[in-house]
Amino acid sequence: MKLSNGTIERIAVTKLNDILNNSEFLEADIHFNDKTISWDGEIFLYKNTDKKSSDFYGKISVQVKGKQVLSEDLTDTIKYPVKIIDIKNYQKEGGVIFFVVYIVSNKKYKIYYQKLLPYELAMIIHQAKKQKTKNLSFILFPQNKEKISRIFFNFCDDRKRQYSTTPDKIDLSNIDINSNISIFSRINNVFEIFDDSIYIYKKITGEVYQVITKAFPESITFHDIDVKVIIDGKIYAKNVSFEADKEKHEKFIIYNCVTFEKIGDTKIKIDLPFAGTLSEYICGLEFLKALKKGKNIQIGNFIEGQNIDLDDDIDAIDSNIRFWKNIKVLLRTLHVNKELHMDQISENSINTLALLYQYIVEKRSWLIVK
Numbered sequence: 001m002k003l004s005n006g007t008i009e010r011i012a013v014t015k016l017n018d019i020l021n022n023s024e025f026l027e028a029d030i031h032f033n034d035k036t037i038s039w040d041g042e043i044f045l046y047k048n049t050d051k052k053s054s055d056f057y058g059k060i061s062v063q064v065k066g067k068q069v070l071s072e073d074l075t076d077t078i079k080y081p082v083k084i085i086d087i088k089n090y091q092k093e094g095g096v097i098f099f100v101v102y103i104v105s106n107k108k109y110k111i112y113y114q115k116l117l118p119y120e121l122a123m124i125i126h127q128a129k130k131q132k133t134k135n136l137s138f139i140l141f142p143q144n145k146e147k148i149s150r151i152f153f154n155f156c157d158d159r160k161r162q163y164s165t166t167p168d169k170i171d172l173s174n175i176d177i178n179s180n181i182s183i184f185s186r187i188n189n190v191f192e193i194f195d196d197s198i199y200i201y202k203k204i205t206g207e208v209y210q211v212i213t214k215a216f217p218e219s220i221t222f223h224d225i226d227v228k229v230i231i232d233g234k235i236y237a238k239n240v241s242f243e244a245d246k247e248k249h250e251k252f253i254i255y256n257c258v259t260f261e262k263i264g265d266t267k268i269k270i271d272l273p274f275a276g277t278l279s280e281y282i283c284g285l286e287f288l289k290a291l292k293k294g295k296n297i298q299i300g301n302f303i304e305g306q307n308i309d310l311d312d313d314i315d316a317i318d319s320n321i322r323f324w325k326n327i328k329v330l331l332r333t334l335h336v337n338k339e340l341h342m343d344q345i346s347e348n349s350i351n352t353l354a355l356l357y358q359y360i361v362e363k364r365s366w367l368i369v370k
Contacts, residue, residue: 002068003068003103006032006033008067008103009064009066010032010033011066011101011106012032012064012065012066012099013030013031013032013040013064013066016030016064016099016111017030019141019143019148020043020148022145022148023145023149024049024145024149025046025047025048025049025051025153026043026044026045026148026152027043027044027046027051028041028043028044029043030042030043030062037089038086038089038090038096039061039062039063040062040063041061041062041064042059042060042061042062043060043062043097043152044056044058045058045059045152045156057153057156058152058159060095060097060152060155060156061093061095061097062097063086063096063097064101065080065099065100065101066101066103067101067102067103068103068104069102069103071104072104072108074102074110076139076140077138077139078100078102078112078137079136079137080100080112080135080136080138081133081134081135081136082133082134082135082136083132083133084124084125084128084131084132084133084134085132087116087121087124087134088121088125090116090121091121094117094163095118095121095159095162096116097113097114097115097116097151097155098113098114098116098136099111099113100113110140111140111141112138112139112141113138113139113141114136114138114139115151115158115197117155117158117159117199118159118162118211119162119199119211119214120214142195146188150186150187150195150196153186154184154185154186157186158199158211161184161199161211181200181201182200182201182202182209183198183200183201184199184201185198190220190222190242190244190250191246193217193220194217194245197215198216198217199211199213199214199215200213200214218245219243219245219246220243220244220245221241221242221243222241222242222243223241224239224241225241225300226238226239227239227240227299227302228298228300229254229287229298230297230298231291231294231296231297232294232295232296234290236287236290237254237255237287240252240253240299240300241253241254241256242302250262252299252302252303254287255281255283255284255287256275256276256277257273257274257275257276257280257281257284257342258284258287259273260299260303262303268297270291272284272288273343274342274343274345275342275343276341277339277341278324278327278331278339278340278341279339281324282321282325285317285320285321285324286321288312288317289314289317292312292317293314323354326357326361327354329357329361330353330356330357330360333361334360
């Protein structure tokens with residue numbers, strides 16, 4: 001049955017209001033049959049659940065569009081046309097959260113959203129040129145009330161950072177992703193960073209930041225986290241790197257070469273690929289030796305006492321330690337001051353280094369076969 005435009009709008013606004021008002025931090029004021037240009041209402045955000053005037057955190061303008069669809073197989077992402085004149089109005093006000101509600105029936109629907117902050121708005125206007133509308137991507141709006149609240153808090157925080165530092169026109173040639181960058185997001189655990197888009201900022205001065213791009217990360221790496229790595233009470237490292245991805249894989253790295261991958265809740269797989277510098281690799285080998293002899297490992301509050309999956313035996317580890325320490329002696333003898341990077345070493349290089357150690361350091365005689 002084909003629904004009237006008024007019914008579509010009423011269902012869209014009602015369903016959105018219902019889910020927004022489930023959050024203790026939000027107060028939605030969205031009306032159907034709203035005649036305001038470019039906007040359909042606003043959402044008030046509060047720091048505390050009491051929602052007192054003293055708890056007010058910010059006000060977010062919203063636009064709501066409903067669309068009847070025949071297929072019940074609704075996807076998690078959609079494209080929807082937005083008028084450029086509306087985009088320019090959003091830009092003047094510092095941003096909007098745009099909702100699209102796909103409706104099969106009063107009980108069958110999906111809500112999609114797009115955060116349109118100063119950076120996106122300037123980028124859309126830059127790309128639109130003479131177009132009057134622009135097809136934008138929208139993603140599925142979450143049902144979890146904590147995730148919903150986080151979207152609005154992050155929107156307010158990012159709007160404050162971007163409003164005065166994002167130019168009306170974006171010059172793509174000036175984007176420098178090699179500068180010192182920062183990301184900001186309200187999360188309770190690292191995997192929540194994959195729930196929504198993030199903005200990457202460069203610091204201008206003090207607490208002033210300028211956005212340089214927006215991303216939907218598939219994975220993320222944190223370097224030099226202040227975390228102690230301890231075996232049987234002895235500290236072996238005071239910082240680690242941490243990798244995570246949206247599939248909820250997590251990996252810790254010490255000495256830039258030893259990796260700890262969590263498998264389930266109780267097991268850890270450890271690997272030592274050719275990575276890091278030669279000095280770091282030797283440290284990694286010595287760490288594996290200590291780990292093989294030890295009984296308990298602790299990496300901050302992340303890993304403690306889990307079963308270790310380590311195949312190498314002590315003799316093999318010792319042999320590797322001796323070999324690479326010999327190579328370090330060889331390099332000093334040859335007055336090579338630059339650190340050797342293990343990922344650049346081939347099997348042939350290893351054999352060559354072994355021969356050079358024998359003939360230069362151990363001073364073995366050359367055997368020439370004719």
